[in-house]
Every structure is written in C-alpha cells, then in structure tokens.
Amino acid sequence: MKLEVLTLNNFRQFVGEQTLSFSQDKENNITVIHGENGAGKTALLNSLYWIFYDEIYLPDPEKIVNEKAIAEANVGDEIKVEGVLKFSHDDKIYTIQRKKFFRKKDEDDVTGELISEDFNLEYIDNQGKSIERNNPQKAIKQILPEDISKLFFFHGEYINELSKENQQDEIQKDIKIIMGLEILERSIRHLETVAKRFENKLRDYGDEELRDIIDKKQKKERELKDLESELETIKNNKKGIEEEISAINEKLKKLEGAKDAQEERERLEERLSKIKESIVSTEDKLKTEFSERGYYMHLSPIVKEAKQVLDRKKEKGELPTHVKKQFVKSLLNKNECVCGRFLTEGEDPYQRVQEWMERAGLEGLDEAAFELKSRINEFQNNKDSFFEEVSNLLEEKNKLLDGKNTVKDKIDEISVELADKEEENIKKLEERRKRLREEIDRCNQRIGVKKKDIEDLEDKIKELSKKEEKLKVKEKKAVLAQKRFKACNKAKEYIEELFDKFANQVRNEVEEKVGDLHSEFLHKAYWAEITDDYKLKIYKKIGDQKQPVGMSTGERQIASLAFIGGLAEIAKERYEEKKDAIYFKGGIYPIIMDSPFGYLDVVHKKRIAEGMPKLAEQLVVLVTSSQWEGGVEQVMTTKAGKIYELDYNNPNEDPTDYEYTLIKERGR
C-alpha cells in the first residue's frame, strides 16, 4: 500500500478543501508535515482512521464538521464533510471516499445533525476502467486491517505502550495479523464448527454410552466458552479501568497542587515495575538452578553413604586391594601356588587358594574406587556451589521484595497525601483513583481464578475426548460420522501445528530484526528480545549472566520503534517473496508517525531519523519545530520528497474568528 493524495473537506479543523500529496519518490520517500501543538497533526492522522474505518480517536469525536464552516452556514443549511484518499495497492489504484452531510439545527449548533452519509471504494482495473467495490468496508479491512493501521499510523505516545509489560497480547496479535496468520486461525475456528456437526451426527447414530460422553463433553465445552467469555470481559474491564487511571494521572499532572506528587508517583511506579521484572528474572534463575542442579539435594544422602562405604573399606584394608581375582585364577589354572606347591583340585591347598577368590579385588576395582572418590569430592564442590548460588538468589529476591515494599509504601504515602489535599478536585480525583486501583486488584484475582477454572475444565474435556475417540461404534452411519469427526479434528490439529510453527518462525525473525534495529538505534550494549510469551524485553549482560533492563520512557520509545520497523521490514520482504502464497504473505505498508521523537534526546532522535526511512517504502512524519531540531532536520530534509506545514489560525488572537488549519506545501 502506498498513499498518494489525501483530500479533506471541512473535516475537524481543516476548513474547506485541503489537499496533501504524499511523496512517491523511492529515494526521497519521506513526507514531512510540520505543525505546532494543536495545529492539527493528530487530527490529520485521525482523518485516515475516519476515512478507512469511520473512527476518530480524539477528544469530542462527534465533532466532525469544521467549526468555521458550520458557524458561517445558515440554520437549515447542509454542510458536507468529506475525506478522499487515493492509494495504490497490489498493482491497482484505489480511491476511497467517505462523505457525511450535516444540517445546522440552530444558531448555537456547533456539531450539526447527521442527515446522510456515503462511503465508497473504487479501483482502476488493467484496462483503465473504474470499478466500484460492492462491500467497501469489508474490502478495506482486507487491504488494511484496522489493527495494522494502528500499528503503522501511530502517535508517539501509543507506541511507548508496546514495550510495556502487559502488551504481549498486542504484540502477538500484531505479529499474527501482519503475517497473514489469521487465515490459519480462521481455519481452526471453522474446522471446530464442522467437527461439531459431525459429532452431532455421531451422537445421533451412536449408542447410549457414546451419547452420554458426547453430552457431557458438549456441556463442559459450553461451560468453557462461558468462562472464556467471562475472562475476556474481566480483562476488558481491567483495560478500561487502567485507561481511566491514566486519564486521572494526566489530570493530576495538570493541577498545580498535585503535579509534583503525581510525577513522583510515576517515577516510583516505573521503579516498581523494574523491581517486579527483576523479581521475575530472579525467580526464573532460581527455577533454572533447581531444574539443572536441584538433584544435588536428593542425591546428597546416597553420596554420603557411598563415601562412608569407601572409608570403611579403606579402614579395614580392603581398599586398595592387594590381590587381584585374575591373579588367583591364573594360579588355579596353572595348578601351582606362589610358594611352588602343586595344587590338585579337591585337595586342601587348592581349596585355600580358591578361597582367595572371594577376598581378592576385581581388575579395575581400585581405579573405580579412586574415580568414585574424586567424583564424590567433585559432587561435594558442585553441591556447595549450588547451595551458595541458591542462597545468593534467595537473598537477592528478598532484597528486591524489601525494595518493592518500600516503593509501594512510598506510593501509598503519595496517595494519602493527595487524598488529604484541601483542593476538592484533587481529593476527588485521588479517591476515584484509589477505588479504581482496588478494582484492578479484584480484577487480577478474578482473572487468576478464571484461568485456573479454565485449565481444569480443559483437562476434563480432553479426558472425555479421548474416551469419545476410543469408543467403538457399530452402526454404519455412526462409523462414517466418527471417521469424519476424527479427520476434522486431525486437520484442526495439523493446522494448529502449522500455525505454531509459523508463529514461532515469525517471532524469531521479528526478534532478530528488532534486535538489529534496536542496537542500531540505541548503540548500547543492550539487545531486544521477544520472549516465548511475546513480551518485548531488553537485556544486558552482567558477567556471563543475561539481565533484563528496566526501560526509561525514551528507551521504550526506541524499543517500540524498533519493533514496528522490524515488522514493517519483514512484512515487506515476505510480501516480495511470497506474494502468491495462500497464507503467511506479509504486505507493504507506509509508516505514519505523529510526534515520534517526543521522549528522545538529541542523539537518539538523530538515529531514529536516520534509521526509520530505510524500513518503510513510504514514511510520513508529523512533527513540531522542537521535535524537528537536534539533527532530525538535517537527516530528514535530505530524504524528504514533500514538505508541508499546518498553518493554524488561532482564534484567541481575534475573538470573532474561528479555529482552523490550512495545509500548505512548503516552497509553493
């Protein structure tokens, strides 16, 4: 997908018809859009969401009509709001157009009443003929799924979230969508439905025992579905609460009496999250110690006993052995004693020499005893080092737990301090925040319980499935239904394996790319990894140990940009290689970054500015003048094919005027 021309008409602060052409140049692939805070950068980014998905992620999303346009209209007039985007995709030129018509209800109306709307998508075919797609919303979702758009059309603040601890679901989802693995997920879902149909047939034709098993299993499956949906609801609630807390945090930061305390709390919460990560890492190390060397604990008594046996033998003079069995055997074979006496079988001297066979040692016994002893000593040393390491780790964990409690106490103190403030608004906000935090704790508990219940239920379903598959059926129709049912399940398992294989392959590829980019952007002895459970983590080496690194806001931004850049690059490579594959085919997407340098220092701004244009075929950057400074200008201007300015008309300068923005190309 490559963006060509965007035209807005009376959308939000863009008054009248405004046009922006994106750079099509392969070398100078950046389109830069300058705009100060409030000039409309985020509104411009949102115009794309609006055109594609009829969504606006801005305050007052219902205010679509430009305020100047509605103010200047007469009561009863119709005002058209329109967004048109021309873009190329898969060798076709598309034009997507969203129109909404509003009527001005009265003199004070600033929103307008929606009267009608229209949405269409056209493309030009090989013969140059214009064709309108029937189901445009669905077609758009195939060309650019909404989740992907959020990943590539982003605001600087959103991407910081990606590298946070709780974002693994998001990262996993992004990886799957971008690589087209969803088709496999859908296949799994559809096969489940079809399997159920065959299972119902099997139930109808099977005997009573089978019917009973199927009924029980289906009942459990229904319970499982309910539990999963309850879990999803709790998770969504939790997300909503977290968003509300973030909004409260922002409000507190804007209030003079709460600003410092809130900022301190955020620093402490950042520290708390780093401590929690270190606790998890220490616990992981403990687990590794126990799984790799934990057997020392169980073997200790046996080894001790072996040592005692060896010591006793030594005390008795049995070890080392002085006479070897082989030597006694050779005497008996030669029928001659060491003293020269002839040995005759059955006679007393023969008997006495033979008795030495019992007392003599085997060949190699001394060496074995020696070896055993040195192994016992080695075991002892390893055991000591194991216990020492475990004790160090436990001590480390305890220190971290103490640190965690101290930080938690400080956070609690801040909460009390804010709740005791005289300013009523601060007090209210903090009390609300406290209640929400308690609600989150309850959500976490409920999530834990639901997860456990789900696991138990899954085990029971598995048991019943085994019984169901093993049960012999006699009736011909039942046999056929059972075969189809089994085949359906096997196909589902096959696709699940395929899915895991690809997801893992993609995860590894993303990890490699993200790691490379992260090093390129950050230039520190840190590296990025995507863990098995899809967490984006940064590590450093201390001695020969790998340690997770707690990230600052700027570092989070770099990690997230590396993740997005890595995904974009892989999707592009995959698309070029496997354009015709049914699944796992990737795609080419532009990257649109709104205020991406917000938290970065001069050095990192410059590195990101150098690195990002290489990752996408097309890059659109929306920046303020302060974000543009510090080397960004120097690097990006040389690669900018188009430069625009958002010319903002500030109504404060003239009370009779309105707030609006004009899009102006520089140099024109």
Add this chain to the structure above:
Amino acid sequence: MNDSEDVSFEVDVEEIVNAVLEEEDKLLHLEKPLGINDNIEEKIKELIN
C-alpha cells in the same frame, strides 16, 4: 468401512487441510462470503465417504 482404514487418514488430513485453506482464501476475495462451514463440511464428506 472399519478402523483399519484409519491409515488412510494421513492422506485425507492433508487433503482436508488444503481444501480448507483454499476455501479460506476464496473467502478473502468474495464480496459476500457465506457458507464456508457448509463448503468445508461438503469437502470432508467428499473425501471421506
């Protein structure tokens, strides 16, 4: 048909998987994608009869 015919499952499973993926691919390009489950069911019935 009896249980000994289970050996043919390996072949059938791959055929089923391919058939399902083809149906899914068609679904992506259809304007009004309806009846995917019916199509998959029919395919399986054709392959195992």
